[in-house]
Amino acid sequence: MATAVKDSSPSPMMAQYLAIKAEAPDCLLFYRMGDFFELFFEDARIAAGCLDIALTARGEHQGAPIPMCGVPIHAAEAYLARLIKAGHRVAIAEQTESPAEARKRGSKSVVSRAIVRVVTAGTLTEEALLDTRVANWLVATTKVGERCGIAAADISTGMFELSSVAPAALDAELARLGAAEIVSPDPFPGRPVQERRAGFDSMAAERRLRERFEVATLDGFGQFDRAALAAAGGLLTYLDEVARESLPFLRPPSPRSAGDHMAIDAATRESLELTVSASGTRAGSLLASVDRTVTGAGARMLAGDLGAPLLDRQALEARLDLVAAFERDGNLRHALRSQLKALPDIGRALGRLAAGRGSPRDLGQLRDGLAEAQRLHDRLAALPDRPSLLGRLLPALTGHGALVDLLSRALVPSPPIDTAGGGYIAEGYDAALDVLRQTGGEGRRAIAALEARYRQQTGVAALKIRHNNVLGYHIEVPARNADKLMASDSGFTHRQTMAGAVRFNAPDLHEQALRVGQAGAHALAAEAAHLEELTETALRDAQRIAEAADALARLDVAAGLAERAAEGGWCRPKFMDHHCFEVEGGRHPVVEEALKASGARFVANDCRLSEDGRLWLITGPNMGGKSTFLRQNALIALLAQAGSYVPASRATLGLVDRLFSRVGASDNLARGRSTFMVEMVETAAILAQATPRSFVILDEVGRGTSTYDGLAIAWAVVEAIHDRSRCRCLFATHYHELTRLAERLDALSLHHVRAREWKGELVFLHEVAPGPADRSYGLAVAKLAGLPPPVLARAKSVLARLEEGRAATGGIAAGLDDLPLFAAAAKEEPKVNPLAAALAEVNADALSPREALDFVYRLKTLTSDQ
Numbered sequence: 001m002a003t004a005v006k007d008s009s010p011s012p013m014m015a016q017y018l019a020i021k022a023e024a025p026d027c028l029l030f031y032r033m034g035d036f037f038e039l040f041f042e043d044a045r046i047a048a049g050c051l052d053i054a055l056t057a058r059g060e061h062q063g064a065p066i067p068m069c070g071v072p073i074h075a076a077e078a079y080l081a082r083l084i085k086a087g088h089r090v091a092i093a094e095q096t097e098s099p100a101e102a103r104k105r106g107s108k109s110v111v112s113r114a115i116v117r118v119v120t121a122g123t124l125t126e127e128a129l130l131d132t133r134v135a136n137w138l139v140a141t142t143k144v145g146e147r148c149g150i151a152a153a154d155i156s157t158g159m160f161e162l163s164s165v166a167p168a169a170l171d172a173e174l175a176r177l178g179a180a181e182i183v184s185p186d187p188f189p190g191r192p193v194q195e196r197r198a199g200f201d202s203m204a205a206e207r208r209l210r211e212r213f214e215v216a217t218l219d220g221f222g223q224f225d226r227a228a229l230a231a232a233g234g235l236l237t238y239l240d241e242v243a244r245e246s247l248p249f250l251r252p253p254s255p256r257s258a259g260d261h262m263a264i265d266a267a268t269r270e271s272l273e274l275t276v277s278a279s280g281t282r283a284g285s286l287l288a289s290v291d292r293t294v295t296g297a298g299a300r301m302l303a304g305d306l307g308a309p310l311l312d313r314q315a316l317e318a319r320l321d322l323v324a325a326f327e328r329d330g331n332l333r334h335a336l337r338s339q340l341k342a343l344p345d346i347g348r349a350l351g352r353l354a355a356g357r358g359s360p361r362d363l364g365q366l367r368d369g370l371a372e373a374q375r376l377h378d379r380l381a382a383l384p385d386r387p388s389l390l391g392r393l394l395p396a397l398t399g400h401g402a403l404v405d406l407l408s409r410a411l412v413p414s415p416p417i418d419t420a421g422g423g424y425i426a427e428g429y430d431a432a433l434d435v436l437r438q439t440g441g442e443g444r445r446a447i448a449a450l451e452a453r454y455r456q457q458t459g460v461a462a463l464k465i466r467h468n469n470v471l472g473y474h475i476e477v478p479a480r481n482a483d484k485l486m487a488s489d490s491g492f493t494h495r496q497t498m499a500g501a502v503r504f505n506a507p508d509l510h511e512q513a514l515r516v517g518q519a520g521a522h523a524l525a526a527e528a529a530h531l532e533e534l535t536e537t538a539l540r541d542a543q544r545i546a547e548a549a550d551a552l553a554r555l556d557v558a559a560g561l562a563e564r565a566a567e568g569g570w571c572r573p574k575f576m577d578h579h580c581f582e583v584e585g586g587r588h589p590v591v592e593e594a595l596k597a598s599g600a601r602f603v604a605n606d607c608r609l610s611e612d613g614r615l616w617l618i619t620g621p622n623m624g625g626k627s628t629f630l631r632q633n634a635l636i637a638l639l640a641q642a643g644s645y646v647p648a649s650r651a652t653l654g655l656v657d658r659l660f661s662r663v664g665a666s667d668n669l670a671r672g673r674s675t676f677m678v679e680m681v682e683t684a685a686i687l688a689q690a691t692p693r694s695f696v697i698l699d700e701v702g703r704g705t706s707t708y709d710g711l712a713i714a715w716a717v718v719e720a721i722h723d724r725s726r727c728r729c730l731f732a733t734h735y736h737e738l739t740r741l742a743e744r745l746d747a748l749s750l751h752h753v754r755a756r757e758w759k760g761e762l763v764f765l766h767e768v769a770p771g772p773a774d775r776s777y778g779l780a781v782a783k784l785a786g787l788p789p790p791v792l793a794r795a796k797s798v799l800a801r802l803e804e805g806r807a808a809t810g811g812i813a814a815g816l817d818d819l820p821l822f823a824a825a826a827k828e829e830p831k832v833n834p835l836a837a838a839l840a841e842v843n844a845d846a847l848s849p850r851e852a853l854d855f856v857y858r859l860k861t862l863t864s865d866q
C-alpha cells in the first residue's frame with residue numbers, strides 16, 4: 001500500500017515565523033498579520049487559555065494542524081495587559097515592509113517581519129498596562145565581591161537609582177522596591193528572575209553611562225561602586241534586549257545608599273502591612289489609610305517615602321515644615337489640592353514620548369501640566385515665610401514657558417492618542433498644512449456639488465456619492481436606475497454591481513477624489529513630521545520636565561499628608577538625639593478608620609520608652625489590643641521619619657535606624673506560610689541586626705511551639721534584647737511567667753491591656769496600663785467565642801484545679817529566677833499526671849473554639865484512661 005508523501009517543509013511564512021520565534025523562545029510571539037496579531041502552536045494554546053479566546057487551526061506543520069489564535073490590533077493593549085499580569089512576556093513581531101514592497105522583491109515573497117519590542121512587566125510605559133498610583137521598577141542585581149549591586153529603573157518616568165548593599169540586606173531592598181521584574185545572573189530562591197549574564201560588567205557599564213548621559217565622568221551624579229555599576233550594565237543590556245531599537249527613558253542615575261533610610265526587612269514590611277494588607281490588597285494597608293494625594297505621581301512618591309523613611313533629621317524636618325505649612329493654612333491646602341487634581345501625569349507622558357510611544361495627547365499633557373506648574377509657582381512664590389523645601393521646589397515649576405507656548409500654538413486643545421486620523425495640529429501653526437487642509441476641504445465640497453450635478457444630469461434622485469476603502473469615492477445608484485449610467489456615452493464607467501445597487505466612476509469625480517486624497521495624505525504626513533519635531537523639542541527639556549514632575553509630586557505628597565493630619569487630628573513629631581520614644585494618645589490609623597466605619601471609638605494609648613526603660617512587656621487577654629498597640633507605635637516611628645504627621649496627640653522620638661516587627665507563628669498559620677521555623681529564623685535576624693537605635697516589636701514570639709519551648713525561647717529572647725541589642729522594644733506575650741523577668745531586668749517594665757469581667761461578660765477596655773495582667777481571661781474569651789456552656793463549666797473546674805497545682809509548685813515557671821536551675825529543670829522533667837500535663841501544655845489563649853472542644857474531649861479520654 002502506498003502512502004502519499006507529503007511535503008513536510010514549512011510554508012515560507014511558517015518558516016519565517018519559526019525563525020522569529022527562535023529569537024524569543026521564552027516569550028509569547030505576537031506575529032503581525034494585517035489587522036491582527038496571531039499566535040501559533042503552544043503560544044496559541046497558552047494565550048487562548050489565558051485570554052479566553054477561540055483556539056483555531058491554520059494549515060499544517062509536520063503533518064499536524066497548527067493551533068492558532070489572534071487578537072485584533074486595536075484591542076491588543078488590553079490583551080497584552082492580561083498576559084503580562086498573568087506573568088508572561090510577549091515579543092511583538094511587526095511587518096517591517098508593506099505588502100507592495102514585498103511583491104517588488106518577488107511574487108511569492110513573504111512580507112518581512114521582525115521583533116520590534118519585548119513587552120515585560122518591568123518595561124511598560126503604556127497607560128493601559130500600568131497602575132497610575134504604583135511605580136513600576138525593573139531591577140537588575142548582581143554580586144561583586146562582598147557587595148550586591150542594585151540598579152533600579154522605572155522607565156515609565158525615567159527614574160534610575162543605583163546602590164550597593166551587603167548581601168544580607170538585598171532582600172530588604174528588593175522588598176522596598178517591590179520590583180515588577182528582576183534581572184540577575186544568579187537565581188533567587190522564592191522570586192521569579194530573568195536570568196541574564198550579559199552586560200554585568202562595571203567597566204563597560206561606566207563607559208555606556210558616560211556615553212548615554214554625555215558626560216566625561218559620572219562624579220557629577222554621585223559615587224557608584226563596582227557592584228552598582230555592574231548592575232547598571234546588566235540593566236542597560238536587558239533594556240536593549242527588550243526595547244530593541246528604541247531607547248527607553250532614563251534620567252541620570254542617582255546614588256542611593258541603604259544607610260540613607262530606615263532599614264525595614266521584608267518580614268517587617270509584610271507584618272506591618274505597609275503597602276499591602278494581610279489579605280493582599282492595597283485597601284487595609286498603611287499606605288491606603290495615609291494616602292490623600294490627588295495625582296498618580298503623588299501617590300507613587302508617597303509609597304516610595306513610606307517604604308524608605310529618612311535618617312537625615314534635616315531632610316525630614318524640611319519635609320515636615322512643608323506639611324506643617326499646608327496643615328496650618330486650610331484655604332491654601334484646599335486651593336492647591338484642587339489645582340493639583342487637574343494635573344495630567346507629565347512624568348509618564350514624558351516616559352512614553354521618550355520611549356518612542358508618545359502620542360499627540362502626551363504632548364498635550366506636557367503643555368497643560370507645565371502651564372499649571374507655572375500657575376502653581378506663581379501662587380506659592382507669593383506666600384510669606386516659605387518653608388525651605390518649597391524654596392527648592394519652586395524653580396522646577398517655572399521656566400517652561402517657551403515649550404508651553406510652542407505646544408499651545410501647535411496642538412489642538414484636546415489632541416487624540418491615535419494619529420491615524422490626523423487633525424491634532426492646530427490651525428494657523430503651519431501655513432502649508434492649512435493650505436493642504438483647505439484643498440482637501442474644497443475637494444470635498446466640490447464632490448458634494450458633483451452629487452447634485454450628477455443627479456440633475458441623470459435624473460436619478462437616489463444617486464449618491466459614497467466612499468469606501470476599496471473603491472475610494474464612487475457613485476452609487478439603485479440597480480433599477482443603473483441603465484442610464486451604463487450607456488456607453490453617459491460619461492460614467494461601471495465599477496461594481498451589488499445586490500441592489502450599481503457603482504460607477506466619472507472623470508470629474510476621479511479628479512476631485514485625487515485632489516482630496518493627495519491633500520489628505522500630504523496633510524497627514526505634514527502632521528506626522530510636526531509631531532516628530534515637537535516631540536524632539538520637548539525631549540530636549542526632558543530632564544527639566546522630569547524635575548517639574550517630581551516637584552509637583554512632592555507638593556501633592558505634602559498637601560496630602562497635611563490633609564490627612566487635619567482630618568485625623570494628627571500631630572507633628574518632634575525629634576530628639578537620644579533614644580527615646582514618647583507617644584501620647586497614640587492610635588493605629590488603619591484600625592481607627594475601620595472602627596470609625598462601624599461607629600466604634602478607638603482608645604488612644606501612651607507609650608513611653610527611654611534609654612533606661614526601653615523594653616515594655618505587655619500581657620493581657622486575647623483580643624485585648626496588644627497587637628494593635630505594638631503596631632501603632634511601630635507605624636508612628638515609620639510615619640514620623642517618612643516626613644508625616646503621626647496619629648497621636650504628642651510624639652517625641654529619637655530617630656530609629658532599623659525597624660523590626662515579628663509576629664508569633666500561629667497568627668500567620670492561617671496564611672499557610674509561616675511555621676515555627678520561620679518565626680525563629682526571623683527572630684534570629686533581629687537579634688543579629690538590632691542596634692541601640694532600633695525599634696523592635698515582638699508579638700507573641702514563641703507561641704508557635706509547645707508551652708515549655710515557647711516560654712523558654714521567649715524568655716531568652718527578652719533577655720537578649722534587653723542585655724545585648726539594647727534597642728527600644730515592645731514585647732507582647734501571653735506567657736504570664738515572663739513577668740518575673742521584671743525583677744531582674746532594669747530597663748524592662750510590665751504593662752497590660754485592661755479588661756474587666758462585668759456580670760459574667762468580658763469587657764475589653766483597650767487601655768494599656770502599668771503592671772502585669774492579673775489573669776489571662778482565657779475562659780472568658782472562650783465564652784465570648786461561643787464555647788458551649790457545659791464545656792466552659794468543665795474548663796472552669798479544670799482551671800481551678802490547675803491553679804491549685806500552680807500555687808503548690810510555683811507553676812511552670814518555677815525556678816526561672818535562677819537560670820542555672822532553669823537549665824537543670826530542662827534536663828530532667830518531673831513526672832506529672834497526664835491530665836495536668838495536657839493542661840499545662842495547652843495555651844488557652846491560642847485555641848480556636850473548635851480546638852478547645854477537641855481538647856476537652858481529649859481530657860475526657862485521659863481521665864477514663866486513669
Ligand code: ADP
Nearest residue numbers: 601602603621622623624625626627628629766
Ligand atoms: P490582641 O493582640 O491583644 O489579641 P488585638 O490588638 O488583635 O488584640 O485587638 C483585637 C481587636 O480589638 C482589634 O481588632 C480591634 O478591633 C480592637 N482594638 C484593639 N485596640 C483597640 C483600641 N485601642 N481601641 C479600640 N479598639 C481596639
Ligand code: MG
Nearest residue numbers: 626627628699
Ligand atoms: Mg495579638
